Amino acid sequence: MTLLRLYRWAVVGAAIALLEVLCLKRVIDPITMQAPHLIVRDLYRLLASGRMNGAIVKTLANTVLSLVLAVGVGLIVAALLHRRRTLRDTLDPLFATYYAVPVFAFYPFFIVVFGLGDLPQILIAFMLSVVAVIVNTLNGLDRIPPVLLKTARIMGLGAAETALRVTLPAAGPHIVTGVKLAVAYAFIGIIGSEFILSRGGIGYEISFAYNNFENAVMYPLIVLILIASVVLNSLVNGWERTMLERRGRR
């Protein structure tokens, strides 16, 4: 396991070293890409100058807002849908093909209808992530052993108490999987729509830098986003794993 991790780092390190050499030897010219060590230096300078703080805060705030919305609405919708067989059957084709449809195609429509503010971006991120929460929660609710619900009934638990003490913990790991996907999708939704067309945020700064040929800003920001999303995803993955392990031991 640790040896594997070592190999993985070695591969990443070798790739970066190769880029470094190619850049220094001018095989890749500086207009296309700067050498990795320069990117790291520029990233440090950019972050230390505080120029990007506003954009970072804006992107994070919108991501968190759409994530909270998606998880809240997703859980409620799943709970409401769970027992309604016909409605679920009708919606099944929608859920099955949902992620095959380019949700970003709705972004221009939202811009024209709601204006070029935060709302269209949050809507896109919400639309991308909410269905993952719904589908996984439904999956989790379907797999609750009936005996647990029977026990709850025997104990005379009310609806709210059953939901809190039995249903939620039992469906927990599946819900976490949904939330994990929602985190990635919310981030992709916000950054992506900022990138396509917007007036602020990290995605906007990258596309602004691209349009002005400011490689010294663009590459550091791209690296920043890559690092942020990898860290974010591995945190949520770790959470999911501990959740599953705890379930396994019980």
Add this chain to the structure above:
Amino acid sequence: MRASPLRSALNGAMLVVALIVIWQLVYWSVGDSGLSSPLETARYTVALVTREGFGEHLYDTMRAFFIAFVISVTFGLSLGFWLGFDRLSGDVFEPMFATLYAIPKLTLYPILLLALGLGAPAKVGFGVLHGLIPIVLFTVGAVRNTRPILLKTGRVLKLSRWQTVRWILCPSAIPEIFTGLRVGFSLTLIGTLLAEMFASQRGLGYLLMTAIGLHNLPQIMSVTVLIVAFAASVSTLLLWMDRRLHERG
């Protein structure tokens, strides 16, 4: 558990009708300034599709998409088989592909643009970036989950490596690989369109983005509906084939 084909076709039809009804209701409550009605959009779509020049945009998108998909499938299957066969490289590289799956790949597009220039190659490259990963991941899974007894039988029969792939791995892994191709198909389309929306001079994504500047709402709605209808119907068809394959196996 699963509904019969007829039932699910009926459900799909009901869903489409329900969405159009909701659209019409929203139109009535918001009015002309907000969005255009389903009927109006349909009329505009017909006009748009028959208009001079639309065919070129459609052709451009479809060509980029098609090339990207062919490249994704070729490289995805070869990489997938390699990583599935070779335990060590699989263990080293598979999590990397999984990580790549979850990052906002749009931010990488400027790099492709700088490397390949503004035009079809960058668009194709971005489509491949999206479509390749699911094909690799599903193929690795499919190859690894081949039942050991089948591989043992192959060894007893003294099949060569190539024969093992041809006569044992392919047949047993095909349903799972098809799932990967289905997801890869959708993601390649998404990647190609996203690339066009960010920077391009032709294609459906370009049509969408220029319409924002002109505040041409009917055009935006028509192109969006066209894209969604195409993606949803192809994906429904692929999903149906996918389920058939899995049931047979």
